[in-house]
Amino acid sequence: MNRKNKNNIHMEDRQGKPVDSMALDDEKRIKILSPGLLVFKRFIRNKLAITGAIFILAMFIFSYFGGWLMPYREDEVFTKYVDMSKVYAAVSENTEYKFITTDNTEFPMIARSQFVLASNNDRNLFESQGVSYSIEKLADELFVVFNTREVAVVSIILGNTNVALSDPSMGPSFIERLEEAVDAGEETFTYNDKKYLLVQGKKNYLAYELEPLALATLNRYDFISADISVSYDFAFAMELAMHELMETGEKSRLITVGGVEYEMEVEEEKASIYLRNNGDRTLYANISRYLVESIYQDVFISIDFKDQVKAMMSEGVEGVQDFVYVNIDGEEEEYTIERNNTEWVIRWIEDTLVIKAYDPPSKEHIMGTDGNGMDILTRLMYGGRISLMIGFIVVVIETMIGIILGGIAGYFGKWVDNLIMRIVDTFNSIPSLPIIIIIGAMMDAQRVDPKIRMIYLMFILAFLGWPGIARMVRGQILSLREQEFMIATEATGLSVSKRIFKHLVPNVIPQLIVISTLSLGGVILTESVLSFLGLGVKFPFASWGNIINAVSNVHVMTNYLFVWIPAGFCILITVLGFNFIGDGLRDAFDPKMKR
């Protein structure tokens, strides 16, 4: 009698027909449940199993629907603007000579250092890399460097002056001038607008032709625009004028360089140069001992700003001092200045774009962000998908291998069973975690793509995980095949594959479900351990294991609990859920164990 008929009878009974003639063992009195329903009833009576089912359902909804609802992507990096005090410029007193060379000449670095040595030792001639140079001291810490060429040797023997020219192009008038200079005891002389130097040797004089090369000064020139650079002629005139003004105590003076009229005003050790144009004057440059340099290559610091800074420094800076600079557009900019040994550091507050690393939970990021500035909640959801997916795929593969090999071994017995069981024993003895670690380390070194890596991981886990299932299937089938229904299948002449997979395997399904559910939890655990070690699922893919990986940094472990605690509980709850369900299913399928 099938179920439908039974129900019909029942319905008729309820429609008022007398039922007094029903016997105690009448079929109608007993509510017959299908085996599946029985298992289900026993399952839902188990509180732990229900808890587990709720856990798993919750994790599924969380991972799949959550990831779908979340507005963020798995690997979306969040950034924010932060006011950061950054170094803007540094000010220092200039202690190194700046060399302002004439047009189209070169003053090599080595020669520059030779100059410093020579000037410190008060020598006026020095040589570098086969080139001779001479120095003329204009004032304290102000020199002109010349390219020097020997032109003549003047020897005086018994009152007779004898001139040997190195350069035959020099005419007799030059020799005359030279002799005159020697007689007068001049050190330098001019001839034809060129400067010459006379150096007295032991018995003779050496004459050198001087070609101006560079002006060496400790002063720095700040111009109103970044395009203007200082020229030799300009600097020469300005330095001289400035020096004279400081000596005489005058306040200002007019200077003409290259047809342009400038006005210089001197105050203490600073000088301002104005461009004069029909009686108007505009600021053109400043000269001072201070070097104000921005740490940014492309930033030109205006002359006003420099003036303001210099003024502050001459008043003396104590501690950290705030100041406001009004720029050309009339906007106020805030800076701080601080003395740092021989340097002054100017900082400003800058809006800086930074990654939101370890942002605590907020409205925008309910669970905060991780070290890469990614939303933890989103990553937990996607991580759940990956962990669950890996778990399911691995279990499906290992169950299939297990059913096939276990089924064949159990059904055929004898040497087939022996062979397969030895294979099972062999695989069972292979230490799986170390092998996966070795392969993971190797894939790390070979830079295997994270996606391909994940596929490898699944296959390796499945390949090493099937022996337990095969052993269980084989054991069950060994006992099942002795039962009457198997003799019946043999009698009806069913094919072997049909007998195994249609009649034997379905009878193993309850145990299979139990063992698969339990191994699902195990696979997820293994995967999380590997990802935690950095050898499993890799960035950019999220996995609960690799989220917890952040704790390898003790600072994160102690200060950012919100980064790793939720992921840990996700793993715990999921694995616990599978274990509760597996446990409950085992009890439900095998009531003998319970009662």
Place this chain on the structure above:
Amino acid sequence: MRNYIIKRLFLSVLILFFVAFIIYAIMRSIPTSYVEAIARERANLPGSKSYTEWIQQLNQIYGLDSGIIKGFFGWIGTVVQGDFGDSWVYNVPVVEKFRETIWYSFALGSISFIIQVSIAVPLGILAARKQYSKTDYAVTVVALVGISLPIFFFATILKLVFSINLGWFELYGTVGRFYEQLDGWGKFLDLAKHYVMPIATIVIVGIGGLMRYTRTNMLEVLNSDYIRTARAKGLTERRVINYHGFRNTLIPIVTIIGGSIPGLFAGALITETLFGITGIGKTAYDAMVGGDIPFSMFYLLFLAALTLLGTLIADILYAVVDPRVRVN
């Protein structure tokens, strides 16, 4: 009985042989570029052998230049003689490094195991006796939570609570900073202190399995006919449980405990690495991550041998403890 043991022994050796072959095959399929890169990297470190020496040694031990079958038998030949080559990461013979580290692991494993057994067996029996009581549920939940706990997560929580917040233990290491200056007793205490958290981790995470196993077996025993007979005979409940029940439960428990003993030498790979215990587990982990082929091969073979030995001991013990098995 003797025949049975000899047969099992022979089978185990045979399986070990096949496992060794699979391990060797895995090693052979490692890309050459990886091996060479590691050898080159190693050779650059101070005090290391030269690149050619490493490669030569590798060729010599594993017969990389000959066919896979020939190479395998050559390797097995050297292994049987106890020669596993020199570790790449540690620069000493593999066996020497193994001797240095194994006792740290054994101490860790055996202490945790003793604690596990002495907690799990009584609790499992208690749960079975009071099936469906609150105690039973509590034991089941604790066992399952233990099984489900990710080891690294639990270890991290322990570290956070006990070493960072409470400051009782150190975060990493087998011994403290001043270990060398301590006297014998102090050294022991220092070592013991560093072992507390790893042992706690292993015990909590591993206790569930044994607890569940004990409970299931005790339930089976309590449902059997001879227990009913004992009760019918009018024995006290205490005698029924402790004498008739417990002794029969011991059969599978002794078997599984015996089978677990070789595993005590295997080292706790993850726990040792997390707590910086310089046992075989951490040593092997560093070697494997560092591409140290000789040490990894040794460790894999060692673990396989331990697993087989464990099954062998369990099977033999089962036959010894339970006379019913011997008949078949």
